[in-house]
Amino acid sequence: MDAARAPARLKATAGAVELLRRLGGTHGALMMHQSGGCCDGSAPMCYPDGEFVVGDRDVLLGVLDLRLGVGETPSTRPEGGDAVPVWISGSQFEAWKHTQLVLDVVPGRGSGFSLESPEGMRFLSRARAFTPEENASLAAEEVIVGQQWEQGWRPAPSPEPQVVAEAVDACPVPARRPVP
Template sequence: MDAPNRALVTEAAAELLRSLQDRHGALMFHQSGGCCDGSSPMCYPDGEFLVGDRDVLLAVLDVGDGVPVWISGPQFDAWKHTQLVIDVVPGRGGGFSLEAPEGKRFLSRGRAFTEEENRALDAVPPVTGAAYERGERPVSNGTHVVAEAQAVDACAIPLPE
């Protein structure tokens, strides 16, 4: 079995990302670990959020020229058995996230990987900020964009369209 993608994005969230890319250029996500913005995926112009050597690159979403999705190393340790699905819902985004003025907010949904998927992921070490600087990139297994209906139930398995 190929290792599954550690992060996906719904088509609705991908559409908003494309619109934000048109206005702001290259983008990135950092999965917030709490504090001011709860546990929201925060969207920034690429490079505006400084990635640490121990941060983990979950995926580079195949939206536009690519949107990297980062998470802190300690938070990854807690979430490594979970596939992150970035969705969008009506509401006000996090104060520092680019979608804040759009009347929408990005939302993290999750799905626990199966035992078989976890074994496949164990064979593919995550890419850290330090490894990224050396040119390493995460393995991609098909598209990262999934239908909204597949992300509504956090327990559902998102499948590529």
């Protein structure tokens, strides 16, 4: 990561991107919202683009680029069905802003409201805590909120790879300490 550039707040596993491509082929352009609790716990929810109303203060975590494979970086912004904006409520963002969200997929039944529900797979949020240096870089960057998105604001393409093969590639599990 370039010292002047903050890290991406969002990454996705290859499995999650593949499922999004399949869902997009069926439902058209997609969007996601990190649910804040209640009926669905805290799960990433997938909807046809425009079906879920993004609030003025919801925060854009990033735009997944479905053109990308593992380790690839975009040269241009994704558009249409290749772009999957991922949102989180403003209040939940305040609690999660110190972490990078890694969108993954696992076998299981998704929420009844999320498009992957009948697929036998469900989206899962994993997270990696940012380092103090990364948090400082992120604090200096303005986030895009729903109101700005409606006004046409879009993030620049990230210079770092967005898709990882497995979640552990983005959020490694610390080594176990020997049991005394």
